[in-house]
Structures are given as C-alpha cells and as structure tokens.
Amino acid sequence: MTTRQARGDLFDPLCPTRRLLDRVGTKWTSMAVKVLAEAAPEEVRFADLRRRMPGVSQKMLSVTLQSLVRDGLAVRRVEPTVPPRVHYRLTELGLSLEVPLAALRNWAEEHMAEIDRANEDHDARAGSGAA
Amino acid sequence: MTTRQARGDLFDPLCPTRRLLDRVGTKWTSMAVKVLAEAAPEEVRFADLRRRMPGVSQKMLSVTLQSLVRDGLAVRRVEPTVPPRVHYRLTELGLSLEVPLAALRNWAEEHMAEIDRANEDHDARAGSGAA
DNA sequence: CGGGATCCTGATGGATACTG
DNA sequence: CAGTATCCATCAGGATCCCG
Numbered sequence: 001m002t003t004r005q006a007r008g009d010l011f012d013p014l015c016p017t018r019r020l021l022d023r024v025g026t027k028w029t030s031m032a033v034k035v036l037a038e039a040a041p042e043e044v045r046f047a048d049l050r051r052r053m054p055g056v057s058q059k060m061l062s063v064t065l066q067s068l069v070r071d072g073l074a075v076r077r078v079e080p081t082v083p084p085r086v087h088y089r090l091t092e093l094g095l096s097l098e099v100p101l102a103a104l105r106n107w108a109e110e111h112m113a114e115i116d117r118a119n120e121d122h123d124a125r126a127g128s129g130a131a
Numbered sequence: 132m133t134t135r136q137a138r139g140d141l142f143d144p145l146c147p148t149r150r151l152l153d154r155v156g157t158k159w160t161s162m163a164v165k166v167l168a169e170a171a172p173e174e175v176r177f178a179d180l181r182r183r184m185p186g187v188s189q190k191m192l193s194v195t196l197q198s199l200v201r202d203g204l205a206v207r208r209v210e211p212t213v214p215p216r217v218h219y220r221l222t223e224l225g226l227s228l229e230v231p232l233a234a235l236r237n238w239a240e241e242h243m244a245e246i247d248r249a250n251e252d253h254d255a256r257a258g259s260g261a262a
Numbered sequence: 263c264g265g266g267a268t269c270c271t272g273a274t275g276g277a278t279a280c281t282g
Numbered sequence: 283c284a285g286t287a288t289c290c291a292t293c294a295g296g297a298t299c300c301c302g
Contacts, residue, residue, distance in 0.1 A: 016239035017161055023246075024235075025156025027295070030148055046264055057296060062265055072249025083263040084302085093245055100234040104155075107231045108147035114224055115154075118203025158275070177284055191275065193285055214283045215282085 023071060028056050028064040030101060036074060036090045037098040043077065043087035073097060154202060159187050159195040161232060167205060167221045168229040174208065174218035204228060 024030055035052045036044060044052075050061055065088055068074035073094035079085040090098070155161055166183045167175055175183075181192055196219055199205035204225035210216040221229070 015162070016243035017165075017236045018158070019243055020235065020239040020246075021156050021161060025152050027149070030152060031146070034148075058263095058265070059297085060295065063295085066265095070250055070253045071246045072253075073246070078264090081263095084265095086264060093242060093249075096242065097238060100231065100238045103231040103234050104151065105148045107228060108151040111224060111227065112147035112150055115151075115202045115204070118224075119201055122201045122203075188276065189283095189285075190277085190287095194275085197285095209284090212283095215285095217284060 023067065024097075024101065026064065026067070028053060028060055029067065030105075031056075032061070032064050032068060033073070033090065033094065033098060033101060034105070036068075036088060037095065037102075040090050040095060043089040046086045046088070049088065068094065154198065155228075155232065157195065157198070159184060159191055160198065161236075162187075163192070163195050163199060164204070164221070164225065164229060164232060165236070167199075167219060168226060168233075171221050171226060174220040177217045177219070180219065199225065 024033075031053050032049065035049060046061070046065075049065070050056060050058070053061065056064075065074065065076070068088075069076050072091060074088050074090050077087045077089075079087070155164075162184050163180065166180060177192070177196075180196070181187060181189070184192065187195075196205065196207070199219075200207050203222055205219050205221050208218045208220075210218070
C-alpha cells in the first residue's frame with residue numbers, strides 16, 4: 001500500500017507489522033474481514049458482501065477478496081451453477097486476525113472523536129504564536 | 132492514504148476504523164508510535180527517532196510526526212537553543228493507541244510467516260485446476 | 263453472477279537542495 | 283539540528299466495458 005520499494009533495494013525484510021498494515025490498510029480489507037467475521041462460520045456470497053460494504057465496486061471487492069484468499073485469510077467456494085455463485089468465509093487465520101482488528105476498531109470508535117477535536121484545535125491555531 | 136474521496140461526494144462519514152487506518156497505515160506512523168511508546172514517558176529527539184527508524188528520511192519523519200501532533204497523539208517540545216532541539220513524546224491518547232497497535236504487531240510477528248506460506252502455496256498453483 | 267482487462271486519476275512518499 | 287519546498291516515480295483504486 002505504501003511500502004513497495006522503488007528499486008531492487010538490498011535489504012527490505014520489512015518488519016512484519018508494516019507488511020501486515022500494507023494488507024490491512026488497504027481500503028476495503030478491514031471491512032471485508034469484519035463482514036466475513038460477523039457472518040462466520042457461515043459463508044457469504046459475493047453479492048451479499050457487496051451489499052454489506054456500501055460503496056465498494058465489483059472490481060475492488062473482487063481484488064480485496066483475492067488478496068484475502070491469497071493470504072490464506074479467506075477461502076473461496078464456487079457453486080458451478082449456471083450463473084455461478086461464489087461464497088467466501090474466513091479461515092482460522094482470518095478469524096484470528098479479527099481479534100486484534102476488532103481491538104483497533106474499538107479504539108477507533110472510542111477515540112476518533114478525540115482525534116477530530118485535536119485536529120480542530122490544531123488547525124484553529126493555524127499559524128498563531130501569540131496574538 | 133487510500134480513502135480520500137474523488138469528488139465532494141455527498142456522504143462520507145467514513146467509519147472510524149477506516150479513518151484510523153488511513154493514519155496508522157501510513158508508512159512510518161506505526162513505527163514512530165512504537166519507538167515513542169518504548170521510550171515513554173521519556174521524550175525522544177528528532178535525530179534519535181531518525182536513528183531508531185532505519186530508512187526514514189527527514190522529510191517523511193517530519194511529516195509523520197506532524198500528523199501525530201495534529202492528531203493529538205504526540206506532543207512536540209522545542210528547546211530554543213542555537214541549533215534547536217526538538218523533542219517528541221506520546222500523549223495519553225497516543226499511549227492508549229499503542230495498546231491495540233501492539234496487539235496487531237504481536238499478531239503480525241506470530242502469523243506473517245503463515246501468510247507468506249499461503250502466498251507461496253497460492254502462487255504455486257498459478258493457474259492449475261486439476262492435474 | 264462474478265470477475266477480468268484497460269484506462270486514468272490523485273495521493274504517497276522518495277530524493278534533493280535550501281534555511282533559520 | 284530540524285524543517286520546508288520542489289520535483290518526480292509509483293501505485294492504489296475508481297470507472298467502464300467485456301466475458302463465461
């Protein structure tokens with residue numbers, strides 16, 4: 001997301017945290033994990049996911065889910081019906097990620113307002129020093 | 132980071148989680164919080180931070196710290212000496228964020244290897260279906 | 263229905279040079 | 283020492299159209 005390096009730089013065993021954030025920080029990933037976690041252990045169909053993730057485009061949902069699958073956080077199951085139905089669910093690994101992710105969500109819900117206030121306060125003092 | 136919207140779209144009270152991730156997901160933010168948290172309650176000087184964050188440029192460190200300050204997660208103290216010395220430390224809010232962030236870090240350290248393996252497995256089956 | 267391919271945009275963040 | 287300003291490469295991600 002933010003960490004791909006420019007060249008074939010020598011060392012880059014990027015700390016696991018950054019590598020995780022590069023995945024989780026992706027626009028729709030955390031929401032997808034949340035929705036899938038809420039439904040677990042049930043599967044969720046592509047169209048349902050779309051409905052539960054307001055604003056997501058087909059493409060981005062598709063891309064997001066592919067990443068989750070590639071990372072072993074979710075599994076994909078296709079029903080070979082005529083218009084195919086595709087179902088997703090979190091793996092054990094995905095469910096385990098939900099835990100710290102939920103903690104972060106809780107923090108966000110509890111404290112983002114404070115951050116917003118801090119922003120306002122900060123911006124108010126736009127360039128002043130005294131008066 | 133990933134969520135600024137294109138137009139003045141009507142509604143966008145983006146869920147707090149996304150707004151938080153847009154901050155925390157920034158390349159150097161989580162590392163800066165970590166380093167500051169490790170030093171807490173001591174302050175850390177700009178140059179020290181740089182040293183403890185391998186690879187960060189002055190500009191990016193500066194930008195990152197400004198965001199933390201603007202968000203009320205850190206405070207800046209300037210010693211008006213001739214070459215000025217600037218010190219940073221986390222606020223209460225910043226320290227409270229460290230908690231879920233640390234949880235995420237722990238998860239990353241414990242499980243990123245599994246994600247890596249999942250990636251390899253996945254890429255191995257490049258396009259196969261049976262065989 | 264689910265998803266692939268393309269095209270295009272803006273934000274991210276690196277390099278570099280200058281200043282108080 | 284710490285910070286700012288400029289320039290520039292890259293990439294996430296949205297829109298759109300086509301496919302099985």
